[in-house]
Amino acid sequence: MAAQPANVSRAALELTYVLYDESSTSAQILALLTLSPILLNPAYAALTLWTRELVFLEMWAGQMLCEASNYVLKHVVREDRPNEDLGDGYGFPSSHSQWMGYFASFLFLHFSLRHRWVSTGFVLLDYARDVLLFAFILSWSAAVAFSRYYLSYHTIPQVLWGFSIGVIFGSAYYTLVELIPTKRPDSLLGRFRTTLLTNPVCAWFRLRDGWAVWSDAGTDAQYAIWREKWDRQRLASAAKAKRE
Numbered sequence: 001m002a003a004q005p006a007n008v009s010r011a012a013l014e015l016t017y018v019l020y021d022e023s024s025t026s027a028q029i030l031a032l033l034t035l036s037p038i039l040l041n042p043a044y045a046a047l048t049l050w051t052r053e054l055v056f057l058e059m060w061a062g063q064m065l066c067e068a069s070n071y072v073l074k075h076v077v078r079e080d081r082p083n084e085d086l087g088d089g090y091g092f093p094s095s096h097s098q099w100m101g102y103f104a105s106f107l108f109l110h111f112s113l114r115h116r117w118v119s120t121g122f123v124l125l126d127y128a129r130d131v132l133l134f135a136f137i138l139s140w141s142a143a144v145a146f147s148r149y150y151l152s153y154h155t156i157p158q159v160l161w162g163f164s165i166g167v168i169f170g171s172a173y174y175t176l177v178e179l180i181p182t183k184r185p186d187s188l189l190g191r192f193r194t195t196l197l198t199n200p201v202c203a204w205f206r207l208r209d210g211w212a213v214w215s216d217a218g219t220d221a222q223y224a225i226w227r228e229k230w231d232r233q234r235l236a237s238a239a240k241a242k243r244e
Contacts, residue, residue, distance in 0.1 A: 018031045031147070053210055070095045091153075093158055106170040146159070
């Protein structure tokens with residue numbers, strides 16, 4: 001294998017390139033958290049392929065549209081970053097903050113308006129679960145946004161505007177692709193959703209809307225079916241072993 005000439009121009013892959021103060025534990029933690037948007041993409045892909053749920057595909061597509069809007073806004077406003085030594089491109093609005101604002105708002109609305117967890121049988125435990133879930137989503141999103149300021153990649157206004165734009169985009173997008181189509185199935189958006197779920201291509205892909213049938217998307221129902229069949233197989237194997 002031939003060696004490359006010494007004068008070849010090289011560039012850093014800034015997608016995963018984060019500079020931080022190595023003497024600060026907080027900076028190290030926030031440097032890892034700031035990579036969250038990159039790690040969410042394979043998570044979207046895995047969830048979509050594994051569950052075949054329309055909502056995950058919609059959320060993933062919306063996330064990409066939100067990112068595209070950030071690119072447009074940056075090139076319209078053309079505001080510099082606070083530290084030109086940290087990354088190329090414009091700083092307004094913060095794309096990481098906008099990404100997490102979208103992520104948080106979409107999940108907040110979905111867990112509030114469509115998803116219902118199977119009750120534990122204890123009101124306090126159910127309430128604590130919901131509080132912890134929403135607190136985790138908000139804390140994670142806010143920490144990623146804060147990391148962009150703490151690591152000197154963006155100013156406070158760039159972070160706040162980015163997060164706010166993400167929340168607005170996520171809320172509007174969820175309303176268009178989930179709330180209106182499910183609440184008003186006879187509307188144009190509702191009919192489009194039905195067509196999407198029933199066309200041959202999506203049927204072949206096994207795309208579905210579990211929340212249209214079950215409040216928890218079928219997790220409890222699927223577990224009950226699995227448990228019944230598993231118990232039947234287990235008992236049959238035990239009975240066969242005794243006969244032998």
